[in-house]
Amino acid sequence: MTYKITALPGDGIGPEIIQGSLEILEILSNKFNFDVEIETKDFGGIAIDKHGDPLPKDTLESCKNSDAILLGAVGGPNWTDPKNRPEHGLLGIRKALKLFANIRPTIVTESTAHLSPLKESIVKDTDFIIVRELTGGLYFGEPKYFDENQAVDTLTYTVDEITRIAHVAFQLAEKRNKKVTSVDKENVLSSSKLWRATLDNVSKSYPDVELNHLLVDACSMHLITNPKQFDVIVTENLFGDILSDEASVIPGSLGLSPSASFGESGPSLYEPIHGSAPDIAGQNKANPSGMLLSLAMCLRESLNQPECAQHLEDIVFSTINEGITTKDLGGNKSTSEVFETIKKSI
Ligand SMILES: NC(=O)c1ccc[n+]([C@@H]2O[C@H](COP(=O)([O-])OP(=O)(O)OC[C@H]3O[C@@H](n4cnc5c(N)ncnc54)[C@H](O)[C@@H]3O)[C@@H](O)[C@H]2O)c1
Numbered sequence: 001m002t003y004k005i006t007a008l009p010g011d012g013i014g015p016e017i018i019q020g021s022l023e024i025l026e027i028l029s030n031k032f033n034f035d036v037e038i039e040t041k042d043f044g045g046i047a048i049d050k051h052g053d054p055l056p057k058d059t060l061e062s063c064k065n066s067d068a069i070l071l072g073a074v075g076g077p078n079w080t081d082p083k084n085r086p087e088h089g090l091l092g093i094r095k096a097l098k099l100f101a102n103i104r105p106t107i108v109t110e111s112t113a114h115l116s117p118l119k120e121s122i123v124k125d126t127d128f129i130i131v132r133e134l135t136g137g138l139y140f141g142e143p144k145y146f147d148e149n150q151a152v153d154t155l156t157y158t159v160d161e162i163t164r165i166a167h168v169a170f171q172l173a174e175k176r177n178k179k180v181t182s183v184d185k186e187n188v189l190s191s192s193k194l195w196r197a198t199l200d201n202v203s204k205s206y207p208d209v210e211l212n213h214l215l216v217d218a219c220s221m222h223l224i225t226n227p228k229q230f231d232v233i234v235t236e237n238l239f240g241d242i243l244s245d246e247a248s249v250i251p252g253s254l255g256l257s258p259s260a261s262f263g264e265s266g267p268s269l270y271e272p273i274h275g276s277a278p279d280i281a282g283q284n285k286a287n288p289s290g291m292l293l294s295l296a297m298c299l300r301e302s303l304n305q306p307e308c309a310q311h312l313e314d315i316v317f318s319t320i321n322e323g324i325t326t327k328d329l330g331g332n333k334s335t336s337e338v339f340e341t342i343k344k345s346i
């Protein structure tokens, strides 16, 4: 069986972290005996420059015909036209492929706790997953417009949209520590009132799973004072975006955090949660771990290679534990030095 992968390097540090990751994928496929066919496509700012469109038809077609998509990052100071931004390509692909469930794990083991800027005793043994709704909420609600005098964004959620993401969260929790924390702003927002009521309803089908509700402002505090209390956090699009960047501080760096986006069918998309990091782009300084851990999620979920995924995750963490890290984690290695070390370890 040959797996088809579409690679979307994108902008800024995107190409720097994708290139080495694809080389590692080739090495892993030889070692673990499976075949991959990789098609690399223009996406984001580079696609605006070359084709006038952040998500060209040809790129979307390749994604639709693949088994999985690996994405670096998009955006940057070169693309400021509010009507044609690299980020529109990202929202466009999520919507076109109906990738409504975005999974963002945070794990800190005994051996990685020292990397956190927070106290080791607080972060040690943290293991939770943020389930972020990805195709609704303020990102997509209509009307949405701006003129010189006014700007409007609309926060809409339907019961169906909330129900399907709630099932994802409960099903995950059933396989884990059986605890769902739903995060909303029920004291103010109508959409959050519907969110909370729907979560209560869906929870009736999962009697073994405990459901708690937290307001998003309090959750942002709990996240960094007592992250061990969480198992599965489920929340709407914008809250999930913000809380997951905050959560990346717990293991140590935004450069460490991976993600996977799933629809009900079709290819899934794997990308680190960070952006194109314009401040370090082109300098060989980017931490490739978030991209590599996203590749591991891809190997496990889309390519049916759990042992290969585990091998890659083990090597990413043992490399970090040996002190071979980029500056964001306190080390002095370049992106390419980290990639070379990981290749040798494989
Ligand atoms: N999925 C995506 O493609 C994605 C995600 C987030 C932001 N963005 C876009 O990226 C651009 C820059 O956004 P931003 O600066 O707010 O966020 P960012 O995530 O790009 O960077 C925030 C900070 O984290 C650092 N950082 C990020 N990734 C790192 C890595 N792998 N290694 C080491 N340090 C890392 C950066 O250097 C920067 O200081 C914007 O255009 C934004 O829209 C894209």
Ligand SMILES: CC(C)[C@H](C(=O)O)[C@@H](O)C(=O)O
Pocket (backbone or CB within 6 Å): 075, 087, 090, 091, 241, 273, 275
């Ligand atoms: C770039 C931006 C549109 C995107 C988002 O907000 O979803 C990013 O921040 C992310 O977390 O994937």
Ligand SMILES: [Mg+2]
Pocket (backbone or CB within 6 Å): 241, 242, 245, 273
């Ligand atoms: Mg984000």
